[in-house]
Amino acid sequence: MILRKKLKTVAGLDIGASSIKLLKMEKKEGSYTLQALGIKEISIDTMMEEEIKDRDALIFNIQSLVDQVDPKIKDVAISIAGHGVITDKITMDKKTGIEAEQAILFEAEQRSPFDVEDVTIDYQIIKIDEETNKMDVLLVAARNDYLKIYLDLITDCGLNPVIVDTDAFAIFNAYELNYQPYPSKVIALLNVGFDTTNMIFLKDGLYHSARDVSSGGRAIYEAIIKEFRLNQEMALKVMKGEIQGSIDQDMLKATVIGASDELLSGLEMGFSYFKSSAKVQNVDWIVLSGGGVLIPCLSEFVQSKLNVPVELVNPLRNIDYDPEIFKEIQPEKIAPLLVVAVGLASRKVE
Numbered sequence: 001m002i003l004r005k006k007l008k009t010v011a012g013l014d015i016g017a018s019s020i021k022l023l024k025m026e027k028k029e030g031s032y033t034l035q036a037l038g039i040k041e042i043s044i045d046t047m048m049e050e051e052i053k054d055r056d057a058l059i060f061n062i063q064s065l066v067d068q069v070d071p072k073i074k075d076v077a078i079s080i081a082g083h084g085v086i087t088d089k090i091t092m093d094k095k096t097g098i099e100a101e102q103a104i105l106f107e108a109e110q111r112s113p114f115d116v117e118d119v120t121i122d123y124q125i126i127k128i129d130e131e132t133n134k135m136d137v138l139l140v141a142a143r144n145d146y147l148k149i150y151l152d153l154i155t156d157c158g159l160n161p162v163i164v165d166t167d168a169f170a171i172f173n174a175y176e177l178n179y180q181p182y183p184s185k186v187i188a189l190l191n192v193g194f195d196t197t198n199m200i201f202l203k204d205g206l207y208h209s210a211r212d213v214s215s216g217g218r219a220i221y222e223a224i225i226k227e228f229r230l231n232q233e234m235a236l237k238v239m240k241g242e243i244q245g246s247i248d249q250d251m252l253k254a255t256v257i258g259a260s261d262e263l264l265s266g267l268e269m270g271f272s273y274f275k276s277s278a279k280v281q282n283v284d285w286i287v288l289s290g291g292g293v294l295i296p297c298l299s300e301f302v303q304s305k306l307n308v309p310v311e312l313v314n315p316l317r318n319i320d321y322d323p324e325i326f327k328e329i330q331p332e333k334i335a336p337l338l339v340v341a342v343g344l345a346s347r348k349v350e
Helices: 056-067 097-111 144-156 167-176 216-230 231-241 249-259 261-276 296-306 332-350
Strands: 010-014 019-028 031-040 075-080 085-093 119-129 134-143 160-166 187-192 199-204 206-213 285-289 310-311
Touching: 010 056, 010 332, 019 296, 019 332, 031 056, 031 144, 031 332, 056 144, 075 144, 075 167, 075 332, 085 097, 085 206, 097 119, 097 134, 119 144, 119 206, 134 144, 134 160, 144 160, 160 167, 160 187, 160 332, 167 199, 167 206, 167 285, 167 332, 187 261, 199 249, 199 261, 216 231, 216 249, 249 296, 285 296, 285 332
Parallel strands: 010 075, 075 160, 187 285, 285 310
Antiparallel strands: 010 019, 019 031, 085 134, 119 134, 187 199, 199 206
């Protein structure tokens, strides 16, 4: 959404709080093919709440992942989220060309809670209503100091950050790439990360709004450590469902549910705000992604608490790949974790 340049090939680099994902695709004759893919776990102390705590370690891990996946990768698309980024949607009179750009940027300056000199602003027209002569415009504002931290980080990794998007738009792009829109359904895309959960709402088959919840898997991780007296490595394995026999599953379920209160409260508040602003009674469907998909019982708990059917996303649904080439990483098993990376990599062909 920000700092866009037209390039033939970029790789999607998703820097998360517990892992980094790097993905590269190619588009030929209307279809996508996976060219390169890698995922690297990082210490959960490297980043916290979208803030980089150990810059040197993060640079080392990004460089190691690039070397592992494809050392020739230089141009990357990254995304940002959290307190340094805001999004808003406005409805205004339909305009075109320079007149439209000037009017949109004027509106953006009036709405941004930051000083306009301190932010980078971008926009996208998402809907034009010819009958009312109105258009819906999506606004994005990123604090320059926050943006610079990530741009400098990527540059110091020896990479070119040619596209900076938001997590929410990347998730939406990945969904649009792999699923048919349902104009009659109201859909929520939930990406449960380690520190942040992204909510993206679709109405009438179009992007409507997004909201971030400052909660994710970290609270569950800390509760598992405390309840079962495990070290960090074992706790992460439990969170991914890799350890079952030696863990009391009923106690694990109770631990996950108990530690999810803040996350679920944030989701309920986000759903309530969306339904009020969009003037809808219900959300029909939830598409779940992110590392939270792997946490035992969490998807079932989300479905039960919000009383909305849940489907796990597959961002590789419409992307061809040779299983033999990627047999060590097995993309189908980690697909829900790749949604942001896929959305970023798809930007290269726009």
